[in-house]
Amino acid sequence: MEQYFVLENGVQMPRIGYGTYKCTDGSDEKIVHMALEVGYRLLDTAAAYENEIYVGKAICESNIPREEIFLTSKVWKTELGYEKTKKSFEESLERLQTDYLDLFLLHWPKPAPDTENWKALDKESWKALEEFYHQGKVRAIGVSNFLPHHLEALLESADVRPMVNQLELHAGYMQEAAVQYCRAWGIQVQAWSPLGRRRVLEEPIVLEMAGKYEVSAAQFLLRYLLQQNIGVIPKASSMERMRQNLDISELEITEEDLYLLRCLPQIGWSGEHPDLARVAPQESVQKS
Numbered sequence: 141m142e143q144y145f146v147l148e149n150g151v152q153m154p155r156i157g158y159g160t161y162k163c164t165d166g167s168d169e170k171i172v173h174m175a176l177e178v179g180y181r182l183l184d185t186a187a188a189y190e191n192e193i194y195v196g197k198a199i200c201e202s203n204i205p206r207e208e209i210f211l212t213s214k215v216w217k218t219e220l221g222y223e224k225t226k227k228s229f230e231e232s233l234e235r236l237q238t239d240y241l242d243l244f245l246l247h248w249p250k251p252a253p254d255t256e257n258w259k260a261l262d263k264e265s266w267k268a269l270e271e272f273y274h275q276g277k278v279r280a281i282g283v284s285n286f287l288p289h290h291l292e293a294l295l296e297s298a299d300v301r302p303m304v305n306q307l308e309l310h311a312g313y314m315q316e317a318a319v320q321y322c323r324a325w326g327i328q329v330q331a332w333s334p335l336g337r338r339r340v341l342e343e344p345i346v347l348e349m350a351g352k353y354e355v356s357a358a359q360f361l362l363r364y365l366l367q368q369n370i371g372v373i374p375k376a377s378s379m380e381r382m383r384q385n386l387d388i389s390e391l392e393i394t395e396e397d398l399y400l401l402r403c404l405p406q407i408g409w410s411g412e413h414p415d416l417a418r419v420a421p422q423e424s425v426q427k428s
């Protein structure tokens with residue numbers, strides 16, 4: 141398996157990245173240093189994570205050439221609109237101590253599920269992203285948590301198509317309609333919470349299958365997504381787990397097992413949805 145996906149515009153994006161949400165809580169830039177040391181070259185952050193300053197510091201201190209790191213950030217849903225998106229982008233660059241991003245995403249399609257003018261807001265924000273792209277301030281632009289109807293509205297007026305859609309995807313929550321739609325439009329899919337933020341790790345069927353392949357549940361879940369050409373950005377706090385999550389190139393899951401997992405009932409959903417009020421995360425319930 142190649143180490144990179146090639147996006148629609150030819151930009152190479154690592155298949156496996158490091159997710160930084162909550163990784164700096166109580167530890168500043170230390171964990172990001174560790175991730176770079178272990179070998180991660182894609183770092184996923186966002187204005188909303190309030191850790192761009194630490195991510196930027198770790199990159200600067202690492203002595204790894206900036207062009208060897210694929211850096212993603214996102215504009216938060218309350219900052220949608222042309223001027224607010226521009227401001228948010230410039231602030232992200234400043235906190236990250238860089239003059240360009242590799243990927244910049246609209247974090248959610250709506251400020252709230254009942255926002256009525258979300259289509260206009262998305263279009264305005266997208267215009268700002270297209271400008272950054274044409275100015276060379278960002279190598280690729282995309283969206284996150286956009287379902288087919290959100291993408292359709294954006295595509296009506298977009299000059300540049302989104303190159304990536306970052307979605308909650310893991311065994312038990314595969315959002316097949318959204319994934320298929322992205323594939324049809326050449327949009328690379330990347331999974332957030334690929335381990336279901338731990339909620340799927342203890343699932344009996346996952347443990348059983350991981351055992352069969354003699355890998356950890358985390359390794360099995362990540363490889364399951366990669367084999368479907370879905371990028372992954374797991375977050376982990378120890379070097380051992382970080383290494384484990386990168387060390388999956390030898391694993392090959394059979395087609396039969398992939399199908400079995402793709403047909404699981406829903407488990408481990410975060411409770412977040414762009415069009416619905418948030419609900420409590422769904423704990424793993426399947427017992428056999």
Ligand SMILES: NC(=O)c1ccc[n+]([C@@H]2O[C@H](COP(=O)([O-])OP(=O)(O)OC[C@H]3O[C@@H](n4cnc5c(N)ncnc54)[C@H](OP(=O)(O)O)[C@@H]3O)[C@@H](O)[C@H]2O)c1
Pocket residue numbers: 158159160161162184185247284285306307331332333334335336337338341356358359373374375376377378381382384385
């Ligand atoms: N676009 C969006 O709306 C959105 C939303 C959520 C997240 N994200 C991005 O996606 C990234 C990943 O998602 P996530 O952080 O929610 O969840 P995740 O990566 O699915 O799961 C992280 C959890 O799994 C544990 N873990 C990691 N590797 C493990 C291993 N090998 N064995 C056992 N446990 C392991 C971690 O524990 P320890 O930390 O204790 O090691 C942590 O509790 C985020 O960091 C963020 O960058 C994006």
